[in-house]
Amino acid sequence: MLVSELVGRTLHALGVEVVFGLMGSGNLAMTNALVASGARFYSSRHESGAVSMADGYARVSGRLPAVSVHQGPGLTNTVTALTEAAKSRTPLIVLAADTPAAQIRSNFRIDQDALVESVGAVPERVHGAATAVADVTRAVRRAQVERCTVVLMLALDVQAQEAELSEPPLLPALAPVRPGSLDDAVAALARAELPAIIAGRGAALAGAGPALRRLGDAIGAVLATSAVANGLFAGDPYDIGISGGFSTPLAQELLAASDVVIAFGAALNMWTTRHGSLIGPETTVIQVDRDEAALGAHRRVDIAVHGDARETAEALLAALADDGAVAAAARDAVATVAPGGVRGRRTPALAEEIAARRWRDEPYEPSHDWVDPRTLSIALDEILPAERIVSVDSGAFMGWPAMYLRVPDERGFVFPQAFQCVGLGLASAIGAAIARPDRLSVAAVGDGGMLMALPELETLARLRPRLLVVVYNDAAYGAEVHHFRPMGWPVELAQFPPTDFAALARAAGCEGATNDLDAVREWLKDPERPMVLDAKVDPDICAEWLEEAFRGH
Known part of the structure; x- marks a missing residue:
């Protein structure tokens, strides 16, 4: 079969079941191969729309979609939506045809790798028939593990090469980043009297919601999210909604009064912190993120934990449940327990106030x-x-x-x-x-x-x-x-x-x-x-x- 067909079959074998796009001569064959393998194709009327459709699909389904576009203008038409997906760390695969290396005068020719890289997406390439399966597998793996938007380039001459049908290797289970030492975070949480948890999209992608709800209960925290993680704590009586410009007046009061704020997979940028006003000058700030470069990138952070949001929350729960760990952490300060054994700031009165002071x-x-x-x-x-x-x-x-x-x-x-x-x-x-x-x-x-x-x-x-x-x-x-x-x-x-x-x-x-x-x-x-x-x-x-x-x- 041709490389274009092998690429389509391999993507479907690796779990790509939905592809969005616009048909052109450069991407017709590989898109047909995906559909023939069992994937469903949805045509947009503009390539930007195709990428946005895939972005929305990925955010809601949690599955990896593909986008298929023509070379040159087909790719340039994606750029704005591609930038959004890349900046949002949306895992998806864009299949972009490309001009053959020898066609240096082609009117379609641009430096596609540089274009993709300039907007924050990850350029990958099918290099030839012998490596096609490995190249596709690598691109899929990067999208999933690194939680990123990958553009897989397929030059027309490479697509036309003959290749032997082969099965892609089995992808190992995704291994979350393990948190480092949590001693300082445990100590800060054990001392907290007015704690707050802010969860971002990283927490949502990690499936950390249930663990963070349990952590909030354990330390007596109010729960908030960044705008992109809205809904993660829906239905919890101590969910105060979005942290940032969309915060209710009550949420603004509660967040600004917190003595400890712990953020999971949230950037803590000016939008999430309302230009810093939602975090008090004396507040202890703990930031948890699987992306080490994100730690402290936007503001002062007192304690940084490099780790997966769900794994870190579960590790904190285990440490706080250990009497010895809590005793050591709270040696110099005893965590506040309200009458009736209520931990931190969680009281029936606060739950009633939260329910009565929504935006509406x-x-x-x-x-x-x-x-x-x-x-x-x-x-x-x-x-x-x-x-x-x-x-x-x-x-x-x-x-x-x-x-x-x-x-x-x-x-x-x-x-x-x-x-x-x-x-x-x-x-x-x-x-x-x-x-x-x-x-x-x-x-x-x-x-x-x-x-x-x-x-x-x-x-x-x-x-x-x-x-x-x-x-x-x-x-x-x-x-x-x-x-x-x-x-x-x-x-x-x-x-x-x-x-x-x-x-x-x-x-x-x-x-x-x-x-x-x-x-x-x-x-x-x-x-x-x-x-x-x-x-x-x-x-x-x-x-x-x-x-x-x-x-x-």
Whole structure:
């Protein structure tokens, strides 16, 4: 068989069951081979959409997808979504055709390896027929073990070589990074009176949620997540939600008052710490991460632990359960135990306060002339089924769904914001819907992002997933308007005539409605086709978190 066929068969044998992409002459053969082996193919209308679909699929399913693109412009069209996936450490494989080495004058020729490396993805290559199986296996292994986005280059002349069919080697079980010495962390946690746990995407990828809940119970901590790990502690009475700009006022109070903060797989950057304000000057900060370079990268860290989030949490639990270890750690300070044996800050009164001070419980002055994005989000939260996936695009609106729409777990929230690019949310939501057809998918997008992703509106109608698109439509690039208008700058160039997204949706083959939640309620009874809700939101409402985000910009 040809190398192109062998590559497709090998990928499927290694567990790649879903491939997204756009067909071109350079990638048709290997994509056909993947499909012939049993993989399912989903075509986007733009290569960026294909990568975003794969990104959303990987985040929700936990499985490794592939993306297939043509050489040259097929790869350059992926770059923005590829950057998001790479910065988010999403494990996926991009199959990119490439020009033969001898074709130095090809109009398709670019330095694909350098391009991929420049945006943080990992370039790999099939070198020839003799090494094809090993090359594919290496790429898959790197994506899984290093939790990274790999681009596997396949030059056209290499694809056309004849190769012998061979089976890929069995991949050994993934071995988590083992934590180093935990003595200092154990001592700090044993002394803590007001501890807090912040879990990031690294904790979600490691499956650390159950262990971190047990650790929180053991030390009496409140539980928070970064935005991308939203939902990891859903349902826990001491879950205070997202740490950062989207934090509730109560969460801000509790995090800032903590004497020990331990972060698992979370960057502790300015977004997660609200420019540092959520961590007190005297707080002991413990950071756990499998990426050694991430430890202390964004702020002062008192105790750094190089280790897998789940393994480290379990090791801490074991150490804290050891009477001797706790006694040694707490020799100079006795951990606070509230009346009734409650550890740390966990009291029934605090659990009641957390339940009563969600974002939807905070007062606000509603808009009367437009759709209020807060009122809209609260109403959507009430009518949508609990089993949902919320995918949020970037833009001035993005806090409203993150703050007001509940999700059942960490697989129920897709937040492609590592590159902070507008326009990736719709395709990410389509990929998430493909990954979990048992859940209703919701794409929360702004009007700017929806127009950037307009080619994928046809993809949405053609694939027909159970998906609701909510357009927070302020007819502007709202972040720029809210940032520059108070400074006296003219902002008319960032404002636009109104767009009728309901009409565009119907033209593409979806359902469409404008400012009509009753239409959404009816659609939910029998969502035969995807639906787009065009919500004409108040363009003058600027969220407090948005003002905070512009600090220093």
